[in-house]
Amino acid sequence: MAFPTPGKPVRGSRSGQPIMALFDLLGRSWAMGIIWHLSAGPGTFRALQEYCETISPTTLNKRIKELIQARMVTKTLEGYALTETGEELFKMLFPLGKWAKDWAQNLKENK
Amino acid sequence: MAFPTPGKPVRGSRSGQPIMALFDLLGRSWAMGIIWHLSAGPGTFRALQEYCETISPTTLNKRIKELIQARMVTKTLEGYALTETGEELFKMLFPLGKWAKDWAQNLKENK
DNA sequence: AGCTTTGCTACACTAAATGTAGTGAAAGAT
């Protein structure tokens, strides 16, 4: 399966705008979770599988291949790891961790 | 369909950690695209449908309901709009726009 | 009254993800 390539139509957009290709890529199940996990250091297929709990090996394998094609992940001797591009992306995703907690708290209080 | 609720098991994670609920929510097709579009100002159902090009009304309707439940979107007189929470989220997503362009450029150059 | 726009719903079809099982290769123990 092809990964969402900027400049080409992607799932959800014919325009091929980079941001839409990125949203398509990150929007696939567990893509952000994988990046989140690898930000803590390289991990094996099994480690990712365990971390992701409910991911099927089929999907994990697809997702890894897509992230490699997108140059966000590489295979190293210690397992899969973020590339420099992947690290950059993680740095932008990072604030979401803290924010998500506040969001969760707020939802809880005002339900 | 339920929206990913922090504290409960979500698609892709049984832990219910807020970040995972958020990733599940944003990871559904077009969720980030909708937020991205609404950041420019309120929009009607039809406007969103046009912007999203390939979204089906079925999915758009589901996504809107989920985002409303998650307190990121509300219905106003001028159409659907981001809540304050939604705006906050957008501000964190915003840098991705610029970054996506560089990423696309880089992919193009080194293929 | 008739025409348009809006915000949907219905439904059949396709694509994506899951869950369980199993396979081939490499490393470690006996």
Place this chain on the structure above:
DNA sequence: ATCTTTCACTACATTTAGTGTAGCAAAGCT
């Protein structure tokens, strides 16, 4: 050397998510 584990997947049947086309009721305009 063979036996067992561990690892990185692949196969495949089932379930869930998303698409695409059609259409409908309510509101606004003329």
